[in-house]
Amino acid sequence: MSAVHDPQPDLARGQLRGLQGVNLASSLDRSTIAPMLLVIAADLRVSVAEVTVVASVYYLTYGLMQPVWGIVSARVGTVRTLRLTLAGAGIVGLVSALAPDVVTLTVLRSIAGGLFAAAIPSTLTYVGATVPVERRQQPLADLMAGVAVGMAAATLAAGWAAELISWRWAFAGTAAAGVVLALLLRTLPELPRVPGAAHxxxxxxxxxxxPWTALVLVLGFVEGAALTGVLTFIAPGVEESIAGGAGLAGTVVAAYGLSVLLFTRVVRLLSRRLTTPTLLVIGGVAGAAGFGVLVLQRGLVGGVAACFLLGAAWAFMHSTLQTWATSVAPAARAQVVSLFAACLFLGGATGAALSAGPAEDGRYALLFGTTAFVFVPLTLVAALARRRYLRTRPGR
Known part of the structure; x- marks a missing residue:
């Protein structure tokens, strides 16, 4: 591969806020279904496992389309691809809000997921192409703040909207946001072409x-399975434990998004002082502890505490892994970042699919205990590999 040097910082605050908005909308759309699983199942008169398929297929298409959009954006432009997919996701999302049955809902949500798939990797690629690697984790943490707000708003608003009004309004809201963002991003400058863009x-x-690129992709997959996939079942687990409604369970899980928002600020500060292997260890320990809490207690207190710890896991571990993904292969940054995101969400789809059976049977302690155990080797491999990688590459 041709050598590609990281550019000098050239990302205005307003541009960063626009990219945060994209992550917020994508996160909203991806996170709305978790607190609404039981409500949608009751409304459409199907089992929770059938509605879980809707979430799993969404995550699957979201993951599968990531590398496709990476290749497309390398050819036609990152911003152009982002705007077209946001507009398409908005239109399909509005139609999905009218779905009369679970089959139609599954098909339409899968298409919306495939289109929203371009959002986060495009924003990561944009930051990777405009901010040098030694400063990159800070704006990437800012992008994650947009994801955090989306998660918090989705789990809070979707749960109450489903219980008090209709679950359909949650899907309609994120769809409208996609259309608006597609219009607002028309002033965002397109990125220059890089070597390899023609092929x-x-x-x-x-x-x-x-080997290093392959390892980063594998780590992204395992993290997705252990965190984003199993996260889908925290709201149902809390709802069953407290015998409350979707609104209250969604409010509990909203602590996850708020925690991510808080800890992205912490990561911004600590990334200047701590090495990335240390950040990975902090995130991994928080992830294992969070799911460990859910093994013991899934009531209001346990749910909030676990979500708080899992938010820290996402902020510390994922921000470090995605920063690694933006620098491990700069000559193919758009494609590799998209493939990394694909691995993350394919892992999420795999984790959700594997978790559906235990969740359907109410075996939440087994589900969360197994996930806590997975975090141990994930953390050790990630931290030790990153330490070895830094011996031959610049960075922290």
Whole structure:
């Protein structure tokens, strides 16, 4: 691969806020279904497992389309691809809010997920192309703040909207946000072409043959399975434990989004002082502890405490892994970042699918205990590998 030097900082505050808005909308759309699983199942007169398929298929298409949009954006432009997919996701999302049955809902939500798939990797690529690697984790943490607000708002608003009005309004709201953002981003400058843009598939294949790139992708998949996939079942687990409604359970899980928002601020400060292997360890310990709490207690206090710890896990571990993904193969940055996001959400789809059975049977202690155990090898491998990587590459 040709050497590509990281650029000098050239990202205005207003541009960063626009990219945060994209992450917020994408996060809203992805997070709305978790607190509404039981309500949608009752309204459409199907089982929770059938509605879980809607979430799983959404995560699947969201993951599968990531590398596709990475290749497309390398050819036609990151901003152009982002605007077109946001507009498309908005239109399909509005139609999905009218779905009369679970099959139609599954199909339409899968299409919306495939289109929203371009959102987060495009924003990461944009930051990676405009901010040098030694300063990159700070604006990436800011992007995660947009994700955090989306998670918090989705779990809080979707749960209460489903219980008091209709679950359909939650999908309609995120769809409208996608259309508005597609219009607002028309002033965002397009990124310059990079070496390999004319042959994006060839550049991607060359990148993934590198051992370090392959390892980062595997870590993203495992993190997705252990965190984003199983996270879907925290709201139902809390709802069953407290015998409350979707609104109250969603409010509990909203602590996760608020925690991410808080700890992204902490990561911004600590990233200047701590090495990235240390940040990975902090995140991994928080993840294991969070799911460990859910093994013992899934009431209001336990649910909030667990979500708080899992928010810290996401802020510390994921921000570090995604920063690694933006720098491990700069000559194919758009493609590798998109593939990393694909691995994350394919892992999430896998985790959700594997968790559906235990959740349906009410075996939440087994589900959360297994997930806590997975965090141990994930943390050790990630931290030790990052330490070794830094011996030969610049960065922290």
């Amino acid at each position: 994006p598939v060839r550049a991607l294949l060359s990148a993934v043959r590198e």
